[in-house]
Amino acid sequence: MPAKTQPMKVLIIEDDRQAASYLKKALAEAGHAADVAHDGDDGYQMAAGGTYDALIVDRMLPKRDGLSIVSQLRTEDDRTPALILSALGEVDDRVTGLRAGGDDYLTKPYAFSELLARLEVLQRRAHNGDGDTGYRVADLELDRLSRRVTRAGQEITLQPREFRLLEYLMRNAGRVVTRTMLLEHVWDYHFDPQTNVIDVHVSRLRGKIEKGFDKPLLHTVRGAGYVIRD
Amino acid sequence: MSQVSPRRRFGAVFQTTAVRLSALYLLLFSVCAVVLVFYMTSLAAGFFMSETRQAIEQEVRSLDRIYQRGGMRGLVVAIDRRSRAPGAFVYLVADQTGRILAGNVRSLEPGVLDSHGWTPRPFSYEKFRQRAAGDRSPHAMANIFRFENGMSVLVGRDLGEPERLRVIVQRSLMFALGLMALGGFLIWFFIGRRALKRIDAMSSASAGIVAGDLSRRLPVSRANDEFDRLSGSLNTMLGRIETLNDGLREVSDSIAHDLKTPLTRLRNRAEDALRKKPGETGYRDALEDMIAEADQLIRVFNAMLQISRVEAGYTKFTPEPVDLAAVAGELAELYEPLVEDAGGHLENSVVGPLIVAGSRELVGQAVTNLLDNAIKYGLTEAGGTVVLKGRADRDEGRVELLVCDNGKGIASDDRERAVRRFERLDESRTEPGSGLGLSLVDAIMRQHGGALRLEDNGPGLCAVLSFPASG
Numbered sequence: 001m002p003a004k005t006q007p008m009k010v011l012i013i014e015d016d017r018q019a020a021s022y023l024k025k026a027l028a029e030a031g032h033a034a035d036v037a038h039d040g041d042d043g044y045q046m047a048a049g050g051t052y053d054a055l056i057v058d059r060m061l062p063k064r065d066g067l068s069i070v071s072q073l074r075t076e077d078d079r080t081p082a083l084i085l086s087a088l089g090e091v092d093d094r095v096t097g098l099r100a101g102g103d104d105y106l107t108k109p110y111a112f113s114e115l116l117a118r119l120e121v122l123q124r125r126a127h128n129g130d131g132d133t134g135y136r137v138a139d140l141e142l143d144r145l146s147r148r149v150t151r152a153g154q155e156i157t158l159q160p161r162e163f164r165l166l167e168y169l170m171r172n173a174g175r176v177v178t179r180t181m182l183l184e185h186v187w188d189y190h191f192d193p194q195t196n197v198i199d200v201h202v203s204r205l206r207g208k209i210e211k212g213f214d215k216p217l218l219h220t221v222r223g224a225g226y227v228i229r230d
Numbered sequence: 231m232s233q234v235s236p237r238r239r240f241g242a243v244f245q246t247t248a249v250r251l252s253a254l255y256l257l258l259f260s261v262c263a264v265v266l267v268f269y270m271t272s273l274a275a276g277f278f279m280s281e282t283r284q285a286i287e288q289e290v291r292s293l294d295r296i297y298q299r300g301g302m303r304g305l306v307v308a309i310d311r312r313s314r315a316p317g318a319f320v321y322l323v324a325d326q327t328g329r330i331l332a333g334n335v336r337s338l339e340p341g342v343l344d345s346h347g348w349t350p351r352p353f354s355y356e357k358f359r360q361r362a363a364g365d366r367s368p369h370a371m372a373n374i375f376r377f378e379n380g381m382s383v384l385v386g387r388d389l390g391e392p393e394r395l396r397v398i399v400q401r402s403l404m405f406a407l408g409l410m411a412l413g414g415f416l417i418w419f420f421i422g423r424r425a426l427k428r429i430d431a432m433s434s435a436s437a438g439i440v441a442g443d444l445s446r447r448l449p450v451s452r453a454n455d456e457f458d459r460l461s462g463s464l465n466t467m468l469g470r471i472e473t474l475n476d477g478l479r480e481v482s483d484s485i486a487h488d489l490k491t492p493l494t495r496l497r498n499r500a501e502d503a504l505r506k507k508p509g510e511t512g513y514r515d516a517l518e519d520m521i522a523e524a525d526q527l528i529r530v531f532n533a534m535l536q537i538s539r540v541e542a543g544y545t546k547f548t549p550e551p552v553d554l555a556a557v558a559g560e561l562a563e564l565y566e567p568l569v570e571d572a573g574g575h576l577e578n579s580v581v582g583p584l585i586v587a588g589s590r591e592l593v594g595q596a597v598t599n600l601l602d603n604a605i606k607y608g609l610t611e612a613g614g615t616v617v618l619k620g621r622a623d624r625d626e627g628r629v630e631l632l633v634c635d636n637g638k639g640i641a642s643d644d645r646e647r648a649v650r651r652f653e654r655l656d657e658s659r660t661e662p663g664s665g666l667g668l669s670l671v672d673a674i675m676r677q678h679g680g681a682l683r684l685e686d687n688g689p690g691l692c693a694v695l696s697f698p699a700s701g
Contacts, residue, residue: 092547109528111521161563187564191595192529195602200567223518 005125008032008053013043013069014085015061023080029138032119040064047073053123056115057087059097062105067100074101081122083115094190096201113224117176122170137169138230140209140217142170151209162205169218169228178225202226252421257415257514260407267403278395278467279371282387283348288375290385302528305383306332313358316621319387320355322372326380333384334358343384346376352389369393399566428457434569444472489530496523533666540673546679547589551700554631555582557593558618565601569616574609580620586629587700588678596674596682599667600693606689619692627699628680636690645684 008131010027014020015038025035035050037043040061047055047069055073057066070082071116084102085095097105102120126221139152147163149156158166164186177199183189206218218228283307291387297305311333323331328343330336337352352369368632389553431449438446447468503516561577569576586593597618604616640648649668672682675695683694 048668095548107532111525173240186562189594190591191598192532194529194598195568195605197564197568197598200563200571204567223521 006123008119008195009051010034010054010056010119011037011047011050011052013040013047013061013066013143014056015039016058023112023115025175027116030052030116033092038062040066040069040191044069044072044092048076050079053126055080055082055219056119057082057102059084060090061187063219064174067097067102070102071100079126080161083119083122083125084114086112111224113221114174114178114180115202117178117225119173120175121177122123124175127166132171135167135173137173137217137228139213139214142167149209151213153204156208156219158208162201164200165205166209166228172228176221176224176227182226234660250420252414255409256418259414260410263410264403267399274399277397282389286319286385286387288372288582290373290375293383293385302377302379302381309333319385320357320372322384322386324382324384326382327384331381334697335384341372342372342447343382346374346382348373348525361612368679400582407435413550427459432457432461439468444468444475473606489527492523492527492530496520496527499523499617519572530666532693533670537666537673538668540677547592549589549678551585551587551588552590552593553582554584554586554593554620554629554695554697555580557597558620558631559588559595561597561601562618564599565605565616567589567607572605572609573611574605574614574616574620576616578618580631582620582630584620584622584629585700586678586697588697591673592677593695596671596695597633600695601701603667604633604635604637604691608637614690621685622699624699629697629699631695631697632685633695634687634690634692636687639686639689639691640684649682668693 007122010032011074012020012027012034014023014036017038018061020036020038022157027034032097035046035052037046043057044064055070057070059066061069066084066086070084073082074116081103083099083104083106084100085106085108086097086190090109094105097139098229103122103213106115106118116220133145136142140149141151142163143150144167149158149163149166165182168182168185179193182202183193185192202218202220206216209218210216215230217230218226234391279493293305293308296308300307303340306323309323310332312318313321313332318334320333322335322343325329325331328499332336335355337356339355340685342349342353342355349372352371355370369389370386371389372384375383375385377383396696420693428449428451435446435448447465450461450465452458499516499520503513506512508516536612549618558578558580559582562576584626601616608614608616614636617632617634619634620630621632622629649672668682671693678697680695680697685692685694
């Protein structure tokens with residue numbers, strides 16, 4: 001189960017009280033504190049006044065819609081990462097959601113593990129950005145400039161796609177990434193892989209970085225996804 | 231419906247638009263005709279009166295000349311002579327007591343001779359030698375002169391002719407109006423009744439449809455009039471409704487089957503875990519299984535939602551240029567390991583660029599579904615090859631992407647059925663899956679203005695994504 005993630009303070013703006021309280025409880029179990037706002041006006045007030053590490057914003061809210069909250073925060077130069085939740089799942093809905101300033105978009109119904117994984121990745125991205133030149137997990141090293149991967153000093157040859165896969169996993173080392181997230185970030189497709197197509201790629205990568213080494217680094221998290229950690 | 235009493239039926243005739251309109255027109259035309267005829271007759275009468283006055287004045291002038299030359303005596307002689315001529319004017323010479331001395335008038339409406347100059351209104355009189363019209367006093371107008379010796383001379387003209395004209399005009403007007411009313415009524419009755427009959431037929435047909443027989447259609451005659459056009463478009467609408475209704479029934483049957491099964495499994499798993507009390511890890515396993523089952527259900531629902539959005543014509547995406555070759559390349563790379571793990575081989579022979587207008591996401595999803603199917607059904611124990619092909623047919627204006635396998639294929643009779651929602655050919659019932667894969671692809675293709683075709687690959691199947699060429 002996910003470990004070693006920094007506790008976050010999250011604002012949930014969701015009018016469905018049951019869903020909001022379930023989300024709050026589940027986040028608390030994962031070590032994160034959450035406040036809840038039940039309508040758009042309250043949500044905006046709390047988001048603008050508080051110091052949150054991330055926002056979870058439902059798109060359809062009473063009084064004020066979720067996208068306008070996010071876009072107003074962005075015009076006020078508030079860059080708090082925002083995950084937009086929506087029952088609208090068409091291609092264009094995602095695009096408008098992201099264009100309004102949302103950092104990620106999740107279609108209802110979703111698995112909590114998916115939401116948690118995305119939230120933690122958002123938080124990391126907000127703190128570190130993409131400026132790192134390389135990553136290191138135990139004795140596995142990845143150099144983004146020379147595009148070289150070594151383990152215990154031994155060079156590992158990877159296909160370009162495998163490199164991107166490993167790069168994404170290592171950038172989010174210690175955090176669970178889901179199959180959908182991998183398809184999104186490595187292949188740039190935003191649908192739910194219906195088969196184990198991602199698993200096959202991960203297991204090939206695992207073969208390359210773990211074969212001949214004792215310590216497994218790339219772990220499968222059942223019902224959620226993958227995590228790389230030592 | 232057909233047993234309407236004659237009285238009600240007749241009453242209903244007057245409620246039709248056609249009949250109301252014809253009644254209104256008939257009324258308007260009658261009023262116009264009456265006004266026109268009266269205007270014309272009064273004009274004609276006025277003209278005749280002024281003609282008569284002029285004639286009388288001329289006669290008076292000629293008599294005046296005779297009087298100047300021959301005095302009173304010459305005048306009386308002239309009047310006496312002229313009175314006898316055929317078509318004569320009305321002449322009368324009277325003394326101061328009103329006794330008639332000469333002329334062709336036997337008696338006169340009393341009081342006429344008291345005035346002089348033009349008579350204020352037509353008066354009645356009786357002529358000599360007039361036998362037949364005993365009951366009728368002819369009307370005349372006249373000019374009366376009074377001399378110093380008290381004698382009066384009346385020169386006038388009978389008004390019988392304009393009177394007769396007026397009578398003729400009035401009679402023919404009445405006749406014409408009667409004829410118009412009769413004609414209007416007949417046209418009115420037959421057209422209204424015809425309209426009513428057809429509307430009756432339409433409403434009895436629609437009553438049958440409302441009662442649930444969606445296969446019924448409204449009657450269409452060969453006249454191709456507005457009723458037929460209305461029936462025609464309503465029939466088209468009914469056809470669409472029937473298709474949708476059939477689709478709905480089919481879907482609800484399929485939902486009953488394909489969603490009930492996993493739901494029952496989900497429930498059984500929960501019940502099972504509760505009964506057996508398997509301990510911490512046992513519960514965890516059960517819950518994880520149940521989540522996986524629920525995820526599958528959500529997938530089915532999402533696919534259904536997407537399909538029904540397309541079918542309801544509610545789709546949202548902004549078309550952008552998509553290179554089918556690039557999509558094929560990316561997905562071939564994504565699927566190659568999976569195909570190889572399944573014992574097959576994936577080949578990508580698409581040469582780009584093959585640009586179509588659409589959504590890369592949706593096209594990608596369609597190709598993914600086809601690749602999933604090819605792996606599931608297209609590979610045999612001995613392996614097999616899945617080939618991605620591209621082709622552009624400029625003449626036909628089509629750009630196509632093909633996913634071909636050399637597995638068992640689908641019999642040509644079953645191909646259409648395979649695309650239908652929830653349809654799973656019997657051989658594949660045991661395989662996991664929602665049965666929505668191909669219909670989702672079909673829906674995506676229709677969203678793009680294209681089509682999904684299944685072709686024989688001899689042996690095997692080629693699923694063809696056929697797009698309209700852009701630009």
